Amino acid sequence: MVEAYLPKDLDECLKILNEKKVKIIAGGTDMLIQNRSHTGMSIGYRNDVLYINNLNELKNIYEDDAFVYIGAALSLEKIMESDIAPKLLKETILEMASPAIRHTATLAGNIGNASPAGDSLVSLYLMDAELEIRSINNTRRVFLKDFIKGVRKITLESDELITKVIIPKLMFEKAYFKKVGPRLSDAISKLSFAGAYQIYNNKITDIRIAFGAVNVTVVRDRLLEKKMIGKTIEELKGMIDLLTSWYDPLIVPIDDQRSNKVYRKEVAINLLREFIENLI
Template structure:
């Protein structure tokens, strides 16, 4: 038997965490795989579990003062159904796992698992999401890129929970997402690409590029993005290969069971270049200027 706590409120959950050395379980879809020991042998949990998935306080989503607040215990299926969740995130979630797994897997679990292959992460990075971390004593808000420090590593303390995901309500006319897997659905990510851009009068006013599964953490390069702001889409198109080259040193994938480093690097760079080349055909552009 696995020992565990079933708190009824968030406050109770935080008090349990401050008094005991526990493992937090949300949907359990990562934890049960990581701790599995074989068929019909109970998973290896060395500490008591705290089951947080049923906590209603962690399942709300609301749009307020230009920020979308997402509850970490919303399952991927909850997010797909929720009217406040933006379509680009729904598109990503629609390609994750299978419907039964999506009914269990939570957004908070995808973030706290801190895998570079976590599919919601490129979007959260690109949107400059912030995370609310709470313990019984204090709360803090941190940027997602400061939260994840390496593969499966975060700054979360043992008495803290992720209790909120705050996403600025920014819309982009151009959204492109590519998930490369073994097949179209139900497959883990070999590499992923997210490009978002806002073009006005043939000029780039905002552009964000994030890549998953190609480095220890999600790749996003604020300096390269800034260098494209205010430039004509025609210029970006012409300089696409040069700009893409700047991403070379940031893309440091590994060989593993899913793919090779060489394939991951090549497709990621190709996807960046193609995205930059197609900006000129996107909404907000009229006649092409060179």
């Protein structure tokens, strides 16, 4: 039987992390499925585990002038209910799983899982989200895009814990997340898309495009976005074929039991088209 650590506060938690090799569990909804054993048996974790869901220090949400700070153990539902969470994030969360899962699952859990189909990641990449990561001796801040290295690969040291998700406060003319699932709710994405832009004097001042589940991790290319800045909407609409050709090589999805790569690729490009066509 594996050991389960139940720290009372963050200090104790960081101490355990410093001393033991453990798997961190927040809401546990996904970890439990990944480690499912049999009905009536304990969850089949392969390593000792550390539960952080009871740490009140990780359950707050607050803001300053520039950022919104979301505690790692705050449930998705609580984020949706909050007045200060970014609208795009709330809309994304509404597309994730079901009410029951949203009541326990966390944003940090979705990040720590680093699944290519993790819905929240797409919008978080789009907003340049950062993470606060703590260990007993250190606190660091890292961009989400630098934290996730591949399918279920993250750069978290064994003594470290994600403590906050930090999202810049941004102004967009329009921002949305579109999930393409096998049904209209409660499902894992076949692919997903997020797009946002800002406009001033009829010229694009900020434009962001991200795709989920079409590569090992979220696809977002800042250099390509830069090339669109300064253009008028009409100019962008006029160069739509060029735009899709830019993104084409970045979209390299796979075949699996939920869909196939031809569909994922075609629809990813379609969603980019839809986004550009609907710029106003």
